[in-house]
Amino acid sequence: MGKTLIIAEKPSVAADIVKALPGKFKKSKTHFEGDSYIVSYAIGHLVSIGFPEEIDPKFQKWTLDNLPILPEEFPLSVLPNTKTQYNALSKLIRRRDVDVIVNGCDAGREGELIFKYILKHAYTRSVAGKSIRRLWLQSMTLDAIRTGLQNLRENEEMLSLEAAALCRSEADWLIGINATRALTCYNSRHGGFRKTPCGRVQTPTLSLLVKREAERRAFVPTDYWELHADFLCENATYQGVWIDTKFKKNPENPHAKQRRIWDEKKAAAIAKKCRGKQAEVEETHKHSKQAPPQLYDLTSLQREANSRFGFSAKNTLGLAQALYERHKLITYPRTDSRCLPEDYLDSVNEILDRQQDWQYGAFAKEAQDKGYLQKNKKNKRLFNNKKISDHFAIIPTSGLPGTLSEPELKIYQMIVQRFLAILFPPAVFHNTRRLSLVEQETFLTEGKILVEPGWKAVYGSKPGAGDANTLVALPAGKLVLCKEIEQKKLVTKPPARFSEATLLSAMENSGKLIDDDELAEAMKERGLGTPATRAAIIEKLLNEKYVVREQKELIPTGKAFELLALLEARDIDVLASPELTGEWEYKLNQILRGKITREQFMREIREQTGKIVEQVKTGEEADQKEAPFSPVDGVIFFENATAYQSEDGKLMIRKILGGRIMEEEEIVRMIRGETVGPYTDFRSKKGKPFTASVSIKDSKVSFQFADSTDGLDLEAIKQQEPLGISPVDSTKVFETPMAYMSESALEGDRKKGLRIGKIILERSISQENIVQLLTKGKTEIIKGFISRKKRPFDAYLCMDKKGKITFEFPPRKPRAKKGKN
Numbered sequence: 001m002g003k004t005l006i007i008a009e010k011p012s013v014a015a016d017i018v019k020a021l022p023g024k025f026k027k028s029k030t031h032f033e034g035d036s037y038i039v040s041y042a043i044g045h046l047v048s049i050g051f052p053e054e055i056d057p058k059f060q061k062w063t064l065d066n067l068p069i070l071p072e073e074f075p076l077s078v079l080p081n082t083k084t085q086y087n088a089l090s091k092l093i094r095r096r097d098v099d100v101i102v103n104g105c106d107a108g109r110e111g112e113l114i115f116k117y118i119l120k121h122a123y124t125r126s127v128a129g130k131s132i133r134r135l136w137l138q139s140m141t142l143d144a145i146r147t148g149l150q151n152l153r154e155n156e157e158m159l160s161l162e163a164a165a166l167c168r169s170e171a172d173w174l175i176g177i178n179a180t181r182a183l184t185c186y187n188s189r190h191g192g193f194r195k196t197p198c199g200r201v202q203t204p205t206l207s208l209l210v211k212r213e214a215e216r217r218a219f220v221p222t223d224y225w226e227l228h229a230d231f232l233c234e235n236a237t238y239q240g241v242w243i244d245t246k247f248k249k250n251p252e253n254p255h256a257k258q259r260r261i262w263d264e265k266k267a268a269a270i271a272k273k274c275r276g277k278q279a280e281v282e283e284t285h286k287h288s289k290q291a292p293p294q295l296y297d298l299t300s301l302q303r304e305a306n307s308r309f310g311f312s313a314k315n316t317l318g319l320a321q322a323l324y325e326r327h328k329l330i331t332y333p334r335t336d337s338r339c340l341p342e343d344y345l346d347s348v349n350e351i352l353d354r355q356q357d358w359q360y361g362a363f364a365k366e367a368q369d370k371g372y373l374q375k376n377k378k379n380k381r382l383f384n385n386k387k388i389s390d391h392f393a394i395i396p397t398s399g400l401p402g403t404l405s406e407p408e409l410k411i412y413q414m415i416v417q418r419f420l421a422i423l424f425p426p427a428v429f430h431n432t433r434r435l436s437l438v439e440q441e442t443f444l445t446e447g448k449i450l451v452e453p454g455w456k457a458v459y460g461s462k463p464g465a466g467d468a469n470t471l472v473a474l475p476a477g478k479l480v481l482c483k484e485i486e487q488k489k490l491v492t493k494p495p496a497r498f499s500e501a502t503l504l505s506a507m508e509n510s511g512k513l514i515d516d517d518e519l520a521e522a523m524k525e526r527g528l529g530t531p532a533t534r535a536a537i538i539e540k541l542l543n544e545k546y547v548v549r550e551q552k553e554l555i556p557t558g559k560a561f562e563l564l565a566l567l568e569a570r571d572i573d574v575l576a577s578p579e580l581t582g583e584w585e586y587k588l589n590q591i592l593r594g595k596i597t598r599e600q601f602m603r604e605i606r607e608q609t610g611k612i613v614e615q616v617k618t619g620e621e622a623d624q625k626e627a628p629f630s631p632v633d634g635v636i637f638f639e640n641a642t643a644y645q646s647e648d649g650k651l652m653i654r655k656i657l658g659g660r661i662m663e664e665e666e667i668v669r670m671i672r673g674e675t676v677g678p679y680t681d682f683r684s685k686k687g688k689p690f691t692a693s694v695s696i697k698d699s700k701v702s703f704q705f706a707d708s709t710d711g712l713d714l715e716a717i718k719q720q721e722p723l724g725i726s727p728v729d730s731t732k733v734f735e736t737p738m739a740y741m742s743e744s745a746l747e748g749d750r751k752k753g754l755r756i757g758k759i760i761l762e763r764s765i766s767q768e769n770i771v772q773l774l775t776k777g778k779t780e781i782i783k784g785f786i787s788r789k790k791r792p793f794d795a796y797l798c799m800d801k802k803g804k805i806t807f808e809f810p811p812r813k814p815r816a817k818k819g820k821n
Contacts, residue, residue: 002098004099004101005093007041007089007103007105008105009106015032016142016145018032021037021039021149038095039104042089043085046117050076050077052177054075055075062185068182068610068613070174070606078121089122094126094127096126099131100132103132103158104137106391108391109588116165133153134155135148160593164588164591167601167602167605175199175608176198180195182617183196183616187642190652196563197540197546200584201529201537202540203567204576204580206556208507209498210561212498216497219494221491224491226241227261228241228242228486229436229482229486232481233479236472237472239445240434240443240444241443242259242261267487270485273439274441276481276483277439277482279438279443281434281436281437285431288428290426290454290456292455295382296393296394296415298336298394298531302501303502304414304501307499310552312535312538312549313535316411317334317535319408321333323408329397329400329401330396330412331395334530335393336531338387340382341388344383348373348395350398352368358416360458382422395415396419422455427454428451428452429450431446451463500538500552501552503554507529545559545659550790557683558659558660559656562642562654562656566642569641571615624638624639625638626638626639632671642656653671658684658690658692670696674695675737676694677694679694680762697711706758708738709745723771724774727774727777727803728744729744731743741753741754742755761788762785763782763786773805777799777800778799778808793809795810
């Protein structure tokens with residue numbers, strides 16, 4: 001009797017399978033072997049669809065003429081980084097003594113694809129007679145693995161899943177390769193090579209960022225006022241904020257809120273009317289409960305790690321993978337489930353026993369002593385087979401940590417705390433709502449005190465903890481006086497940029513952006529990407545310089561705006577919509593259910609690919625129109641998705657220069673020969689910001705930098721009225737488009753020449769500031785500098801005799817002493 005070869009997706013899973021098999025195993029570099037079984041592994045994807053040039057050498061040249069590329073057979077190629085393991089696997093697959101091959105990769109579409117691509121690429125006639133089976137695991141306990149090995153599925157049962165997996169992979173290849181090549185060729189038509197990557201998941205994700213940034217650019221801040229009152233009752237004091245008791249939410253005005261007053265005169269009138277008057281007080285008390293949060297799936301773990309510690313999604317995935325594979329301290333992390341199997345009580349009990357010996361042992365012991373697990377056995381937020389797809393939620397294993405790095409420890413602590421917390425009772429709060437009525441105007445004061453910590457105890461909360469508005473009791477029967485009212489002027493803020501945490505959430509819930517109910521339902525379980533791929537999608541956008549990361553913010557670049565404008569102009573903005581993913585998921589589910597065939601799906605994808613390429617090929621004439629600012633000094637200008645061009649074709653200016661979106665007014669000034677800027681938000685090809693002025697010289701765009709004199713009319717500059725004398729070499733100081741420079745600097749003296757940029761830490765430096773520096777060595781206080789950590793600050797600029805610029809900070813205001821209630 002021959003041997004059975006089991007192929008797992010990862011080395012650690014292979015090792016776990018070996019533990020569940022009978023007999024002894026010998027370990028080699030690439031596999032484990034016993035008397036009846038060989039257990040080996042992939043390392044994620046070993047084989048993928050190859051590049052177009054592997055189909056035909058003519059595709060090495062990127063040109064619209066050879067698009068679309070629609071191969072009948074998709075060539076497979078081995079990924080170079082994992083070639084050694086693939087070669088080992090292919091030998092095992094072809095071994096004569098192997099007669100059964102078991103797919104032990106992850107239970108799901110991608111696991112099916114990984115195995116079938118390896119098998120297909122390694123296939124020879126010697127493999128034809130072998131039996132193919134499927135190991136389908138929901139958990140990695142020894143009992144679960146043994147049960148799975150005893151109930152292997154036949155390959156025929158997996159054919160619909162295989163068809164869906166192949167369709168997803170081939171469709172992504174067709175759309176991604178053809179759209180990327182077509183858009184790159186279109187963008188490179190005026191010279192150079194402007195690679196324009198585009199994909200089914202990454203482009204809709206980018207669209208979320210671009211739309212949010214466009215909202216921020218279009219946002220016009222509006223002033224509003226709040227009234228904050230101080231109330232006095234004998235020795236007791238409290239604060240209240242004015243509210244409109246008739247307020248109703250209006251979706252068309254998201255900035256409207258109950259406490260906001262949009263008319264300054266109205267705010268002043270209310271304050272005047274109420275100041276110094278008696279108040280009537282109404283008070284209500286009630287208890288509220290807050291249930292513990294659910295267990296982590298990968299996306300919620302990444303979101304919280306980004307919010308709490310600033311970890312990127314990629315880093316969190318790597319840390320979780322290390323805790324799973326190397327340290328064996330947590331369950332499989334690449335999961336989209338937040339529940340456990342209903343038969344998992346014994347395993348949870350075992351983990352609780354082990355956790356008593358670690359950092360949160362007191363809470364594990366309390367959970368055991370008070371029977372919290374038994375009380376939760378019918379809790380569908382915790383144990384629910386219907387909410388488990390390929391894998392269950394991330395929880396600790398029965399192992400305990402030895403030495404972990406600080407980031408690994410933080411992630412492990414998060415997982416252990418969440419695991420313990422969900423077993424604990426709800427937290428109970430005592431809420432107080434106090435309304436102070438003064439002259440028919442209402443002021444609200446709210447307080448909240450934690451009465452019973454429940455699950456919050458796991459996170460360090462104790463009874464009696466309250467927020468800043470915890471209320472003191474008022475003496476019975478005593479007058480309450482509205483002593484003072486502060487009229488605060490505030491301003492509305494634009495919607496916040498996405499962080500990785502909020503972008504992951506938006507990707508997860510992108511089905512809500514789709515109007516079609518069936519497509520939205522198909523995306524309900526997945527969203528844009530999968531938990532395992534979302535981090536890679538964000539990193540890809542960063543690597544392609546569509547997005548830059550500044551602190552926690554993700555900011556789309558001009559390149560991103562250009563791509564989305566081009567897709568819209570070419571009428572292929574379906575590539576930027578989550579509807580495409582929704583439609584695919586719906587149809588892939590139909591394939592799984594046998595409602596449509598693989599051939600039908602791929603026929604539609606080929607047609608869609610052809611249409612996308614044809615839309616790009618129609619050329620810029622299709623969307624060319626006269627520019628809104630045309631004509632300029634008698635010259636007519638046309639615009640398309642990405643550029644403005646003069647009627648005679650002699651001048652072409654891209655809408656995005658140096659990664660910066662140019663305003664129409666700036667373009668007009670440049671056409672008229674002006675130098676515009678300096679601006680601080682240009683970005684290099686590597687995504688780094690730089691400051692420059694920009695102009696058009698000899699029909700070409702030209703950048704000027706603070707330390708450069710190239711292209712400057714030096715004689716014209718020297719004829720200006722000088723701003724003062726340089727302290728370094730006593731030569732005159734003049735203004736240039738980018739900087740303030742001494743005559744010696746204009747003449748190229750790099751040692752003694754004085755150069756002061758017009759923008760310092762994102763703050764414009766005025767002529768008056770320079771005059772102050774040159775005469776007094778110090779400016780007046782300048783407000784609004786932005787530090788490298790993106791924090792605003794105010795300072796004086798100072799300059800010494802050597803021309804060195806430094807900051808001097810105003811004295812800090814003493815902190816106000818906290819008053820007693």
